[in-house]
Structure formats: structure tokens, C-alpha cells
Amino acid sequence: xxxxxxxxxxxxxxxxxxxxxxxxxxxxxxxxxxxxxxxxxxxxxxxxxxxxxxxxxxxxxxxxxxxxxxxxxxxxxxxxxxxxxxxxxxxxxxxxxxxxxxxxxxxxxxxxxxxxxxxxxxxxxxxxxxxxxxxxxxxxxxxxxxxxxxxxxxxxxxxxxxxxxxxxxxxxxxxxxxxxxxxxxxxxxxxxxxxxxxxxxxxxxxxxxxxxxxxxxxxxxxxxxxxxxxxxxxxxxxxxxxxxxxxxxxxxxxxxxxxxxxxxxxxxxxxxxxxxxxxxxxxxxxxxxxxxxxxxxxxxxxxxxxxxxxxxxxxxxxxxxxxxxxxxxxxxxxxxxxxxxxxxxxxxxxxxxxxxxxxxxxxxxxxxxxxxxxxxxxxxxxxxxxxxxxxxxxxxxxxxxxxxxxxxxxxxxxxxxxxxxxxxxxxxxxxxxxxxxxxxxxxxxxxxxxxxxxxxxxxxxxxxxxxxxxxxxxxxxxxxxxxxxxxxxxxxxxxxxxxxxxxxxxxxxxxxxxxxxxxxx
Numbered sequence: 001x002x003x004x005x006x007x008x009x010x011x012x013x014x015x016x017x018x019x020x021x022x023x024x025x026x027x028x029x030x031x032x033x034x035x036x037x038x039x040x041x042x043x044x045x046x047x048x049x050x051x052x053x054x055x056x057x058x059x060x061x062x063x064x065x066x067x068x069x070x071x072x073x074x075x076x077x078x079x080x081x082x083x084x085x086x087x088x089x090x091x092x093x094x095x096x097x098x099x100x101x102x103x104x105x106x107x108x109x110x111x112x113x114x115x116x117x118x119x120x121x122x123x124x125x126x127x128x129x130x131x132x133x134x135x136x137x138x139x140x141x142x143x144x145x146x147x148x149x150x151x152x153x154x155x156x157x158x159x160x161x162x163x164x165x166x167x168x169x170x171x172x173x174x175x176x177x178x179x180x181x182x183x184x185x186x187x188x189x190x191x192x193x194x195x196x197x198x199x200x201x202x203x204x205x206x207x208x209x210x211x212x213x214x215x216x217x218x219x220x221x222x223x224x225x226x227x228x229x230x231x232x233x234x235x236x237x238x239x240x241x242x243x244x245x246x247x248x249x250x251x252x253x254x255x256x257x258x259x260x261x262x263x264x265x266x267x268x269x270x271x272x273x274x275x276x277x278x279x280x281x282x283x284x285x286x287x288x289x290x291x292x293x294x295x296x297x298x299x300x301x302x303x304x305x306x307x308x309x310x311x312x313x314x315x316x317x318x319x320x321x322x323x324x325x326x327x328x329x330x331x332x333x334x335x336x337x338x339x340x341x342x343x344x345x346x347x348x349x350x351x352x353x354x355x356x357x358x359x360x361x362x363x364x365x366x367x368x369x370x371x372x373x374x375x376x377x378x379x380x381x382x383x384x385x386x387x388x389x390x391x392x393x394x395x396x397x398x399x400x401x402x403x404x405x406x407x408x409x410x411x412x413x414x415x416x417x418x419x420x421x422x423x424x425x426x427x428x429x430x431x432x433x434x435x436x437x438x439x440x441x442x443x444x445x446x447x448x449x450x451x452x453x454x455x456x457x458x459x460x461x462x463x464x465x466x467x468x469x470x471x472x473x474x475x476x477x478x479x480x481x482x483x484x485x486x487x488x489x490x491x492x493x494x495x496x497x498x499x500x501x502x503x504x505x506x507x508x509x510x511x512x513x514x515x516x517x518x519x520x521x
Contacts, residue, residue: 003248004080010253011076018069018264025268026062029276030055042304046297053287057279058272065271072263076256088251110134111208116195117141118174132194134205136212139177154186161209162217164193173202177214211239311510318507321500328493335482341472345465 033054040047081087111134130141130151140153154177164176178191186192196202206216288297 002245006249007080007252008077011073011256014260015070015073018073019066021264022062022065022268025272026058029058042301043298044301045299049288049292049297053284058276061272061275065268068267068271069264084255086255088247108136110136110212111205118193118195134208134212156212156214159214160217161206161214173199175202175206314503314507314510317500317503321503324493324496324500328489332486332489335479338475338479341469
């Protein structure tokens with residue numbers, strides 16, 4: 001039987017994809033095992049032992065699974081269950097062949113040409129040639145080949161075809177369309193008689209009607225072979241049988257394919273994946289203890305030992321670098337920068353000295369030395385040759401009503417006739433002064449002769465400003481020295497800081513790698 005032969009060939013072709021499915025699962029499992037054992041690369045002997053044991057177990061189960069699946073295919077080949085509830089059956093296959101052919105053709109035009117409608121022409125007094133169009137669903141005819149005026153459209157459902165014999169002039173090129181159920185075919189006529197010019201055209205039209213699903217009458221057309229039409233199509237009867245067998249094979253193979261798609265994954269999961277999981281949980285450790293030396297399995301690789309020593313060295317170097325940094329940080333002090341000193345009150349020293357007077361100054365009565373007298377005992381600060389003399393504060397004046405002080409001291413002389421005043425050391429206190437008493441106030445006196453211009457201003461305030469400027473300069477000098485010391489300390493520690501930076505980075509990377517390795521185990 002053609003059906004059984006074709007089905008067995010199709011089922012036998014399922015062996016190769018079934019085995020391919022098992023091979024793909026096994027290959028993926030071996031890749032997973034290899035990726036997992038790389039986590040044990042620190043212990044190469046243990047890694048090799050685990051990978052070998054698991055791979056051998058997978059290969060054993062692969063052989064069992066393939067045997068089981070080949071048995072399943074042989075079971076399908078043993079018997080064709082045509083009574084399956086999903087099987088289409090032989091009766092439905094023939095009906096499905098007609099339906100599928102019509103669906104495949106759709107409303108496709110099968111043939112066009114001129115034919116003569118004999119039964120109509122007999123009643124109306126003459127034959128009439130019309131343009132006929134045959135599709136997969138109907139037969140239509142028009143007035144002419146332009147197909148503008150449609151005369152009639154005849155559905156093909158329930159029609160049969162047989163040879164006819166024309167009653168006009170004894171023509172033989174006639175065929176008849178009639179309804180197999182006895183109903184009228186065309187209007188009030190039980191049949192429709194069509195004639196062509198030649199017998200070849202009649203045979204070609206008959207073949208076209210067969211392609212459209214209009215079969216010949218059984219009594220006259222049984223076991224008759226039809227020739228191919230002008231379009232080169234195959235025997236319509238053979239096409240119908242082939243279509244029927246195709247429907248049967250497709251229906252049964254859908255059942256087999258559905259069974260294989262359901263059973264093959266279940267078999268692979270049960271015999272390979274689940275069995276391997278149980279082996280890893282229960283028998284893996286026993287296989288390691290029974291077939292290998294435990295001490296040898298835990299031997300560390302030389303690369304891992306060198307890596308550990310390098311990590312320890314980096315850790316020690318990082319600690320030393322941090323210690324140096326802490327010492328430098330603890331020994332370095334920072335002083336805020338003092339505010340800027342205002343020096344706009346200082347007079348420039350590049351002024352030339354004034355010319356001496358044309359006549360010598362006269363000494364006032366009671367004065368001593370040449371020059372202009374300031375008050376008795378009072379020495380006014382004045383620039384002399386570009387330098388300033390230190391200023392001494394004057395004694396406080398005596399209280400009102402006190403006794404008369406000693407006579408005033410001589411005024412300072414002007415050395416070289418310069419512009420500044422030089423203050424000579426004062427004379428000893430007078431003998432009449434009581435011990436512990438205050439000296440009388442020194443009142444400057446104007447010189448009788450013209451001399452250099454006297455300095456003006458508060459001498460006491462000037463001395464205080466000079467003192468403050470000197471203190472500020474000392475503070476600035478101390479701050480500069482501290483800054484120099486801090487810079488020198490930083491320069492001394494800079495090589496250690498630069499040397500410790502790579503070790504600190506390497507230590508951080510090593511610590512991260514170690515943490516990742518620990519958490520991934």
C-alpha cells in the first residue's frame with residue numbers, strides 16, 4: 001500500500017534529528033561542566049578529577065538515551081494506527097483532496113475558448129457560438145471574448161460530464177454537463193450540451209473540467225485514461241489519487257510528529273539531566289574519595305602560590321606606605337599666612353640731603369653745641385643721612401603747682417649741617433633733684449639762627465608704629481621659615497609617596513579579586 005510505504009519512510013527519517021537533539025544536549029552539558037570546574041583552577045588535580053568523573057557519567061547516560069529514543073522510533077514503525085482519533089480517515093481524505101485543490105486553485109481561470117450551446121440553438125432556430133470561461137468554481141459564458149456582456153454563470157457543484165452526440169448534421173465533437181442528483185442544470189434543462197470544432201478541443205475541455213472537480217460519469221468513464229491537455233497538465237484522475245494519499249500521509253505524520261516532539265525532550269531530561277543532578281548530589285563525593293588521593297587533590301598550583309606571595313608583598317608595601325604617609329601628615333604643621341603689612345607710611349630713602357645754610361647758626365643763650373635747640377632735655381627724632389634715630393619717650397610733665405625743675409639741657413647739634421638731628425647723651429640729673437623724682441619736662445626751643453627744618457608730628461606715635469612694623473616683620477619671617485620647613489618635609493616624603501602608590505593600587509585590585517573568588521565559590 002502506497003500510504004504505508006510513504007509513512008514508514010517518513011518515520012525512519014526522524015531518527016537523525018532525534019539523535020541530533022541528544023548530541024546538542026550533551027554538548028551543552030559538557031560546556032557547563034567545564035565552565036564550573038574553572039572555578040577550581042587553584043587546585044588543578046581536583047579540577048581534572050571532577051571534570052573527568054562528570055564527563056564520563058554524561059557519556060554513559062548519552063548512550064542509554066539514544067538507545068531508548070531509537071526504540072521509540074522502531075515502535076512507531078511497527079504499526080500504523082489508522083484508528084487514531086486525530087487521523088483523517090480515507091473517506092475524509094478524498095473530500096479533503098477536492099477541497100484542498102479548490103483552495104489551491106481559488107477562483108483561478110482554468111480555460112477559455114469558444115463553444116457552441118447546442119440545446120439552446122435547437123429551440124431558437126440555430127446554433128450560437130459563445131465565449132466560455134472555466135474557473136475552479138464556475139462556468140461562465142459571454143457574448144464574445146471581450147467578456148463585457150455575461151450571459152450566464154453556472155456553478156460546478158454536483159456536476160458531472162459525459163460524452164454526447166449532436167443531432168445536428170451528425171457531429172461527434174460534443175460533451176454534456178448534467179447534475180448527478182437529477183436537478184436541472186441550466187434553467188429548465190436537465191443537461192447542457194456543448195460542442196467544439198475538433199475532437200482534440202473536446203478532450204482538452206474534458207481534462208480542464210476534471211481539474212475543476214467535474215468528473216466523468218462512472219458507467220462510461222471508469223478505468224479510462226485521459227490524455228494530457230494542451231497546457232501540459234498531468235492526468236487529473238492521478239492528481240486526485242495523489243492528493244488523497246498526500247492528505248492521509250500528512251494527517252498520520254502530524255500524529256507521529258506530535259508524539260516525537262512530546263516524548264523526546266521528556267526522555268532526554270529524565271535520562272541525562274535529572275540523572276546527572278542526582279549523581280552530583282549523592283555519588284560524586286564518594287567517587288572522589290574512592291578513586292583519588294585526597295592530599296594530591298588539594299595540592300595548590302605554582303601559579304596560585306606565586307599569586308598569593310605577590311599579594312602578601314603588595315599588602316606589606318601598602319602598609320609601609322600608609323605608615324610613611326601618616327608620619328608625614330603628623331609631622332607637618334600649617335600656619336595661616338599673616339595679613340599684609342601696610343608700608344605706605346614709610347618715606348623713601350633716596351632723597352638727597354639739603355644744602356647747609358650759608359651762615360653758621362647762632363647758639364641761643366644757655367644752649368650748648370652748634371645747631372637748633374629743641375626743648376631742655378628733649379630729643380626729637382629726625383632723619384640723619386638717610387637713617388632714622390630711635391625715639392625715646394619724653395617724661396611726663398610735673399603736676400600743677402609742683403616745684404621748678406632743673407635748667408634745660410643743650411639742644412642737639414646737626415652733624416655736618418645736615419637735615420637730621422643727632423641726639424647726644426643727656427647730662428646726669430642735677431644734684432638738687434630728689435631720689436625717685438621725675439625729671440622736668442623737656443620743651444624744645446627754636447634756634448635763633450636759620451637752620452634746617454624741624455620734624456613735625458607725634459614722635460611717640462611714630463615709635464609705636466615702628467615697633468609694630470618690626471613685630472609684623474618678625475612674624476612674617478617666622479611664617480616663611482615654617483613654610484620652608486613644611487616644603488622640605490614634603491619633598492623628603494615625596495619619593496616614598498610615589499613608590500607606595502602602585503602598591504596601594506595593586507593591593508586594592510588583589511583584594512577585590514580575592515573577594516570575588518571567595519564569594520563565587
